[in-house]
Amino acid sequence: MTSPPTRCLLRALLSGLLLTGCGGVPDEDGPVPAGAEPVGTRESAMCSLMSVTDLTVSGMDSYDGVIAGAGTWTVSPNANSVYMEYFLDNNPTPTRQWLPGTYDPSTGKTSGTWSYSIGNVSCGGHTVVINAYPRHISSNGAEEICPTPKTLTRTVIQDGACRPTTSVSCQRISRSTIRCTGTASGGSGTYTPYWQESWDSEIYQEQYLFDWYQRPWTADFQCVETTSTTWYDQNQYHFRVIDSTGMPSTVSSSPVFKCMPVA
Structure with missing residues (x-):
């Protein structure tokens, strides 16, 4: 049987960036521990000017018990990085990432890529919820993560592990x-x-x-x-x-x- 395009994408992802670990891709601050506290609910004047303006999924698929995906993000000019959360089904503890990006002086915006993978996925349908929060790191190291995310949801059918x-x-x-x-x-x-x-x-x-x-x-x-x-x-x-x-x-x-x- 010929593999579908999404499966080919999955194999490419798994052979490269995604297999850096299910915990995400570290940035200058390192990955957030899996059991860390979720994003706070504090509001600030800066957060009123910060947002995730774009969040995309370029591929989300499953094969042989692994779900993996990747995409892009862009934040408004007052943010310079993004904080990511990935929820699989009803698991209350997400996988988390802090991701730096590339600044575009023509737009004043910062953008980058994200990737996610998780193994030992059971047979059948699964839901992945992706949250992206705008984040700003100042020159003195002060951090501001705003509490309102941009959210995408994808449904994935895990069939590789389902073969009798x-x-x-x-x-x-x-x-x-x-x-x-x-x-x-x-x-x-x-x-x-x-x-x-x-x-x-x-x-x-x-x-x-x-x-x-x-x-x-x-x-x-x-x-x-x-x-x-x-x-x-x-x-x-x-x-x-x-x-x-x-x-x-x-x-x-x-x-x-x-x-x-x-x-």
């Missing part, structure tokens, strides 16, 4: 029959089992892979036992499921069985 996994067990129950039983776990909802048979003809030097067919969890396959060292087929049986969301599972395969060729 399967196993298969096969054994000969008679001279002509192989019986296989499949099992599945993970994914979402109920499963629909499918079987596929493949054979490799030693005598004809041909291989054939049959289509997937919906069959019960336990299925019987014809394979007449043979002791010939030259006149036989090699048969193998493959099992997978599709869950209630349409997500296909991993494929499990049986051992190879030596069978008398079908005339």
